Amino acid sequence: MNEITQLTGAAFWLPVIFIGLMGLAFFIYAILDGYDLGVGILLPKDSEAQRDTMIASIGPFWDANETWLVLGIGIMLIAFPSAHSVILFHLYLPVTVMLAGLILRGVAFDFRAKAPEDHKTLWDNIFKLGSLLATLSQGYMLGIYVMGFEQSAAAYSFGALSAICVTAGYSFIGGAWLVMKTEGELQLRAARWTRQCGRLTAVGILAVSIVNPLINPAIFEKWFGNPAVILLLVIPAVCFGLFLVVDRYLKHFPYQNDFGCWIPFASIVIIFLLCFIGLAYSFFPFVVPNQLDIWKAASAPESLMFIFYGTAIVLPTILLYTVFSYRVFWGKATQLKYY
Amino acid sequence: MLMDTLLLSRMQFAANISFHILFPTISIAMCWFLLFFKVQYNRTNDEVWMRIYRFWVKIFALTFALGVVSGITMSFQFGTNWPGYMKTVGNIAGPLLGYEVLTAFFLEATFLGIMLFGIDRVSNRIHTLATFLVAFGTSMSAFWIIALNSWMQTPTGHEMRDGVAFPVDWWAIIFNPSMPYRLAHMLVASGLTAGFLIAGISAYRILKGDHKPAPRRALKVALFAAAMLIPLQILLGDMHGLNTLQHQPAKIAAMESVWHTEKGAPLILFAIPDEKTQTNKFAIEIPNAASFILMHDINGEIKGLNEFPNAHPPVKPVFYGFRIMVGVGVLMLAVSWFSCLQYLRKKELSPLMLKVLVGMTFSGWIATLAGWYVTEIGRQPYLVTGILKTADAVTQVPSSNVGISFAVYLILYSTLLFAYVRTLFVMARKAVLVDRTDEIETLQEKLLAAQEQKETTPEVKA
Numbered sequence: 001m002n003e004i005t006q007l008t009g010a011a012f013w014l015p016v017i018f019i020g021l022m023g024l025a026f027f028i029y030a031i032l033d034g035y036d037l038g039v040g041i042l043l044p045k046d047s048e049a050q051r052d053t054m055i056a057s058i059g060p061f062w063d064a065n066e067t068w069l070v071l072g073i074g075i076m077l078i079a080f081p082s083a084h085s086v087i088l089f090h091l092y093l094p095v096t097v098m099l100a101g102l103i104l105r106g107v108a109f110d111f112r113a114k115a116p117e118d119h120k121t122l123w124d125n126i127f128k129l130g131s132l133l134a135t136l137s138q139g140y141m142l143g144i145y146v147m148g149f150e151q152s153a154a155a156y157s158f159g160a161l162s163a164i165c166v167t168a169g170y171s172f173i174g175g176a177w178l179v180m181k182t183e184g185e186l187q188l189r190a191a192r193w194t195r196q197c198g199r200l201t202a203v204g205i206l207a208v209s210i211v212n213p214l215i216n217p218a219i220f221e222k223w224f225g226n227p228a229v230i231l232l233l234v235i236p237a238v239c240f241g242l243f244l245v246v247d248r249y250l251k252h253f254p255y256q257n258d259f260g261c262w263i264p265f266a267s268i269v270i271i272f273l274l275c276f277i278g279l280a281y282s283f284f285p286f287v288v289p290n291q292l293d294i295w296k297a298a299s300a301p302e303s304l305m306f307i308f309y310g311t312a313i314v315l316p317t318i319l320l321y322t323v324f325s326y327r328v329f330w331g332k333a334t335q336l337k338y339y
Numbered sequence: 340m341l342m343d344t345l346l347l348s349r350m351q352f353a354a355n356i357s358f359h360i361l362f363p364t365i366s367i368a369m370c371w372f373l374l375f376f377k378v379q380y381n382r383t384n385d386e387v388w389m390r391i392y393r394f395w396v397k398i399f400a401l402t403f404a405l406g407v408v409s410g411i412t413m414s415f416q417f418g419t420n421w422p423g424y425m426k427t428v429g430n431i432a433g434p435l436l437g438y439e440v441l442t443a444f445f446l447e448a449t450f451l452g453i454m455l456f457g458i459d460r461v462s463n464r465i466h467t468l469a470t471f472l473v474a475f476g477t478s479m480s481a482f483w484i485i486a487l488n489s490w491m492q493t494p495t496g497h498e499m500r501d502g503v504a505f506p507v508d509w510w511a512i513i514f515n516p517s518m519p520y521r522l523a524h525m526l527v528a529s530g531l532t533a534g535f536l537i538a539g540i541s542a543y544r545i546l547k548g549d550h551k552p553a554p555r556r557a558l559k560v561a562l563f564a565a566a567m568l569i570p571l572q573i574l575l576g577d578m579h580g581l582n583t584l585q586h587q588p589a590k591i592a593a594m595e596s597v598w599h600t601e602k603g604a605p606l607i608l609f610a611i612p613d614e615k616t617q618t619n620k621f622a623i624e625i626p627n628a629a630s631f632i633l634m635h636d637i638n639g640e641i642k643g644l645n646e647f648p649n650a651h652p653p654v655k656p657v658f659y660g661f662r663i664m665v666g667v668g669v670l671m672l673a674v675s676w677f678s679c680l681q682y683l684r685k686k687e688l689s690p691l692m693l694k695v696l697v698g699m700t701f702s703g704w705i706a707t708l709a710g711w712y713v714t715e716i717g718r719q720p721y722l723v724t725g726i727l728k729t730a731d732a733v734t735q736v737p738s739s740n741v742g743i744s745f746a747v748y749l750i751l752y753s754t755l756l757f758a759y760v761r762t763l764f765v766m767a768r769k770a771v772l773v774d775r776t777d778e779i780e781t782l783q784e785k786l787l788a789a790q791e792q793k794e795t796t797p798e799v800k801a
Contacts, residue, residue: 060452063407067444070414074440077417078433081425088418092736095419096744099412100751106408107755110401114762300505303430307437314441318449325449328460 010305015298018079019287021311022072027276029068031173031269036062038174040105040131041167042193043124050186051124055109057181057333062109064322066102076287078307080297083287090149094137101133132167139166146212146279148289154215161211165204172197173272176246176264181333183258191253194246194264202243205275209236212282218290219282232281239274242267345733347741348420351748355412356715357708358752362406364707367481367526368533369399370474375560377470381463390553394770395537398763400455405759407448412748420741421722423732428504428723431497431512432487439483447476478526485525489518491723492714493586504726516586520579521714527572528710531671532703534565538678539700540767542693549771558696559682566675573668577632583717584633587724589647590717593657595629600643604629609662612654617644652719660712667706674699701760 036058043051076084088095105127112123143162147155175194179187213220223229246264285293298304373396380388414436417425425432453461453469461469490496496511497504506512541558584591591597597604598617606628610619630639644651678692688696722729734741 060456063404063451064445064448066407066411067440067448070411070444071440073414073418074437077414077425077429078437081429081433084418085422085425088415089422089734089736092419092734092740093743095415096747099415100747102411103408103751103755106404107401107758110404111758111762114397114401114766115758299433300430302506303434306506306509307434310434310438310441318441318445321449322445325452328453328457 010301011298012295014301014304014308015079015294016285017308018075018298018304019284019294021315022075022079023276023280025068025072025075027273029065029072030272030276032061032065032068034170034272035173035177035265036065037105037131037135038170038172038197039177040127040174041135041171042174042178042190043128044189048120048124050189053182053186053333054178055112055127057178059109060325060329062106064325066106079299079304080287080294081299083292083297086149086288086292087145091141091144094141094144098134098137098141101130101135101137103130105130105134135167135170136163139163142166146282146289147215148291158211158215161204161207165201165208168197168200168204169272172201173265173268176268179250179253180261180265183332187261188254191250195250198243198246198250202240205239209278222282235274235278239271242271344736344738344741345730347738347745348733349729351741351745352416352420354745354749354752355409355416357711358748358756359406359409359413360707360711361704361756362402362409363477363481364529364532364703365536366399366402366406366533367477368529368531369395369402369537370470370477371530372533372537372560372564373399374467374470374474376557377467381467387552387556390551391557394553394766395557396455397766398540400451401759401762403447403451405755409752419736419744420734421732422734423727424722427502427727427732428491430506431490431494431504434506434509435483435487435490435513439480443476443480443483447473447480450476481525481529482522485522486513486515486518489521490515492521492718493517494723494726499726504723517579517582520575520582524572524575524579524710527568527575528703528707530568531565531572532707534561534568534675535671535696535699535703536701537561538565538696539698540763542688542696543700543764544767544771545688546690546693546697547768547771554770555687558688562675562678562682562696565671566679569668569672569675573672576665576668581633584641587717588642589644589651590657590714591633592642592644592647593652593654593717594661594713595633595641596654596658597629597641597643599645600640602630602640603627603638604641606632610658612658614654650720652717657713657717660709660716664706664709664713667702667709671699671702671706 039054039058043054073084076087108123108127108130112120112127115123140159140163143159144155146162147158149155172194175190175197178190179194182190213223223232246267249260249263283289285295287294287297373392376388376392376395379385380392417432450469450472453466454473457469458466490512493516494504494512495515496506496508496513498507499505538558538561541554541561544554545558580591583594595604596607596610596612596619598619603626605624605626607619608623608625610622610624612619627637630641631637633639633641644654674695678688678696681688681692718724720728720730722732
């Protein structure tokens with residue numbers, strides 16, 4: 001740690017800013033692509049009309065949503081190239097699986113509307129499979145990363161647990177998206193799905209939160225080592241409060257005038273945010289757990305400066321027109337047609 | 340013999356980038372075509388322009404999606420397969436890739452949603468603006484990627500410290516010597532690829548009995564665009580070649596298969612280069628022509644491969660790739676000019692010409708791929724000219740893992756390529772049947788004409 005305190009000025013701050021930006025990109029990705037991956041996983045076998053509406057609800061957004069992943073991985077590549085190499089070296093096969101999944105669902109989205117009619121169900125199945133592959137592999141990668149790329153039975157099991165947990169979480173937010181963006185019978189179905197996924201997600205997060213500090217002494221120390229840090233326990237407390245809110249709300253669904261259809265989605269965004277803060281707190285300032293901190297992994301300050309100026313101008317613009325796009329497609333999803 | 344990680348990684352990257360470039364090559368220019376259709380509609384209020392827009396925006400969306408998903412794969416492969424690349428030149432490559440994401444990806448992806456699904460929800464002006472922003476975004480994307488690729492070919496504006504490249508002058512890095520030529524060459528290549536695709540699919544619709552005005556008008560626009568772009572492309576190609584001669588003479592030596600430095604070098608139309616004997620077999624040559632084209636002097640001296648011992652690219656792929664690219668270019672010139680002449684004289688194209696155009700639908704793909712093979716293989720054995728050799732950048736990942744991922748990508752890509760081409764023709768056939776409004780008009784006209792004929796001529800059949 002002594003070396004770090006010797007760093008001053010840009011060499012100290014730029015890596016901190018870029019790890020923040022990277023975290024922000026991955027967080028936005030988890031929310032945005034999270035809900036459209038979740039919608040993909042929830043596609044029902046028994047109703048083509050409902051599948052059409054569900055896909056219509058994510059149609060205008062999925063492409064831009066996925067770009068946040070490219071930004072996140074891009075920032076890691078630009079700002080922390082050695083971390084990028086170490087991480088992707090260890091995650092070689094799960095990355096391949098995730099990319100195959102993302103490729104499949106990305107193209108299935110377009111092919112389903114354009115291929116011959118009798119192929120539509122096939123492309124819908126591919127869409128679902130692709131979404132599932134992407135979320136399972138992302139969850140697995142998160143688990144393996146948290147375990148510091150240990151090669152042990154415990155690490156693999158934790159990866160598997162995390163895979164299920166992330167998949168449940170994405171389905172949870174996907175369901176909540178549908179509660180917000182659809183109506184009628186599909187909305188009722190979505191409310192049931194969301195409730196089930198919510199319970200699974202809660203169990204998953206609880207399991208990860210217990211297992212992680214137990215097998216990782218450094219993290220245990222961070223969370224429970226200092227009495228003042230007890231304040232941090234607000235994070236899990238609020239998190240589970242929100243789970244309760246969503247569960248109670250959905251139990252009595254539907255409400256008059258579609259009251260509060262945004263409540264589950266908004267609550268889950270905050271749950272995701274809290275989980276992110278929890279993870280970030282556990283690992284900062286390491287970018288590869290217990291191996292590489294952000295200052296050691298950072299690239300040259302002149303490169304970071306060059307990209308920093310651009311980011312400071314462009315990122316707010318991106319956020320602005322993303323908001324614009326969501327406003328254009330505000331309200332319940334209608335039949336999606338290439339006009 | 341088991342293949343090693345280097346060879347597998349190279350094959351995987353080649354497969355990946357070859358598959359990827361097929362789609363941006365179409366979408367970069369197609370979006371400008373779409374903007375043209377939209378502006379024409381705004382100007383004339385003629386519904387036909389909107390029908391053309393509607394048909395091609397669907398194909399654009401499909402093409403774009405394939406470009407996006409195959410592009411994401413590439414951004415991961417820098418880390419998974421080529422860690423040495425980022426380690427050595429990450430300070431240069433990182434920001435250029437970053438700016439592509441920031442200034443292009445988000446712009447394209449966000450406004451594509453509005454362009455495709457937003458027409459009922461935004462004003463016509465905003466919708467036209469969205470089309471423009473997507474077109475601008477795709478071209479920006481090309482700008483940054485070409486800047487990086489050109490820097491890898493002709494690096495400037497950096498300094499090396501302990502084997503790592505550090506940026507000194509970003510302007511010199513971005514506008515490095517080969518960048519303007521490569522960017523112009525690629526953008527025009529995209530125009531030609533999209534032009535021949537639009538022409539080919541439109542010709543296919545007409546051949547399948549589409550009587551509507553939309554495919555005819557699209558065909559006309561695409562053909563005239565292609566006929567204007569191809570001479571420009573030949574000129575740009577020549578300038579790009581001269582630039583390569585100046586900065587990467589080893590690549591030119593391989594392209595022309597010049598084994599030994601010579602004055603008044605002949606232009607080899609065809610030959611089989613033999614790496615062992617360092618000669619060309621079965622050569623068909625035009626004396627002094629290579630010197631004339633490259634030096635603008637019939638006795639000019641061209642450096643041979645012998646001047647670059649152990650540091651020159653493999654000759655065969657570069658030599659053949661160049662000839663395939665030029666050959667397809669000449670074919671494009673002939674077809675676009677002949678068909679334009681025929682159109683100007685007769686106001687329509689003969690069925691034979693339409694069939695030729697259907698055959699040329701994907702000609703841009705062949706030329707683009709061949710051209711990129713020339714420039715990329717022509718840079719070998721370097722990944723970044725003079726700075727980093729390809730073999731020094733590869734990952735330590737076991738070859739079995741690379742084998743698995745390569746197999747996954749290969750299966751995916753071949754399936755998707757098949758599905759893409761097939762879907763294009765399915766959509767064309769669907770379009771022959773839909774848009775009933777004009778169809779009914781023409782049907783009515785036909786019925787009326789048939790009735791008139793019946794009334795004037797007696798039944799021939801008994």
